[in-house]
Amino acid sequence: MIERRSILMTAAMFEPRSLAATAAALDRELTDAEPAEIVAQAQRTLGRGRVAVVSSFGSESAALLKIVAEVDAAIPVLFLDTGWMFEETLAYRDAVVARLGLTDVRTITPSPAALARDGARDLWFADPDACCTLRKTAPLAHALTAFDGWINGRKRYHGGERATLPVVEIDGLRLKFNPLARVTRPEIDAIFTAAELPRHPLEAQGFASVGCMPCTSRAAPGQQVRAGRWAGRDKTECGIHAVLAPAGADVSTGHMR
Ligand code: SF4
Numbered sequence: 660m661i662e663r664r665s666i667l668m669t670a671a672m673f674e675p676r677s678l679a680a681t682a683a684a685l686d687r688e689l690t691d692a693e694p695a696e697i698v699a700q701a702q703r704t705l706g707r708g709r710v711a712v713v714s715s716f717g718s719e720s721a722a723l724l725k726i727v728a729e730v731d732a733a734i735p736v737l738f739l740d741t742g743w744m745f746e747e748t749l750a751y752r753d754a755v756v757a758r759l760g761l762t763d764v765r766t767i768t769p770s771p772a773a774l775a776r777d778g779a780r781d782l783w784f785a786d787p788d789a790c791c792t793l794r795k796t797a798p799l800a801h802a803l804t805a806f807d808g809w810i811n812g813r814k815r816y817h818g819g820e821r822a823t824l825p826v827v828e829i830d831g832l833r834l835k836f837n838p839l840a841r842v843t844r845p846e847i848d849a850i851f852t853a854a855e856l857p858r859h860p861l862e863a864q865g866f867a868s869v870g871c872m873p874c875t876s877r878a879a880p881g882q883q884v885r886a887g888r889w890a891g892r893d894k895t896e897c898g899i900h901a902v903l904a905p906a907g908a909d910v911s912t913g914h915m916r
Pocket of ligand 1: 741786
């Protein structure tokens with residue numbers, strides 16, 4: 660168990676202004692911390708069972724999950740199955756879970772009522788923002804109502820909006836931890852090599868970042884990691900990293916299994 664000077668949450672700290680101050684204090688404290696220390700501190704701050712990891716089981720995901728498993732393999736891991744996942748990703752999820760011994764992986768799906776709004780399954784083309792809301796953002800917001808904070812795998816080297824990622828931020832009324840914010844691509848590769856982690860099967864086919872099937876394409880050599888996501892569209896993020904579940908939002912459109 661990693662011991663570290665700790666900020667422990669009290670009920671008053673979940674007030675919006677206090678939460679922002681707490682996030683800023685944690686961000687300062689953890690700015691140079693190792694990823695495992697950040698994961699451990701997230702759990703110490705919020706309590707066991709109150710913080711979840713959100714993973715796409717994409718090309719880099721196993722690095723964060725390896726770190727999480729070493730801190731506590733029972734930390735809940737939320738996987739958003741949008742209904743448009745590659746079969747390779749679903750198989751890879753199962754392989755990584757078995758390899759790392761993760762004991763609480765929850766697959767989140769849109770509710771049937773939400774899916775009925777995309778009966779023709781063409782919303783990804785007609786209105787990708789609406790499709791992401793229906794298949795990702797709303798189900799995740801619903802799933803996160805069971806937690807006080809979450810951990811994700813974004814890195815600054817992904818560029819774009821991610822270039823200035825803090826280590827700790829707020830997401831509505833939750834804390835959000837980015838343990839890999841300052842990690843480099845060679846360091847991610849080193850984690851894979853040292854732990855002999857399996858690679859996502861689509862990586863060898865030129866997919867540097869893997870998301871939903873219709874919105875993922877190969878990145879050309881030298882392009883940024885996420886260049887193949889929504890290629891040719893004016894869209895770079897799915898929306899789950901915007902503030903989730905603002906007051907009064909309808910988050911009743913997800914299922915967990
Ligand atoms: Fe829909 Fe594409 Fe968003 Fe997946 S990434 S939810 S298919 S728009």
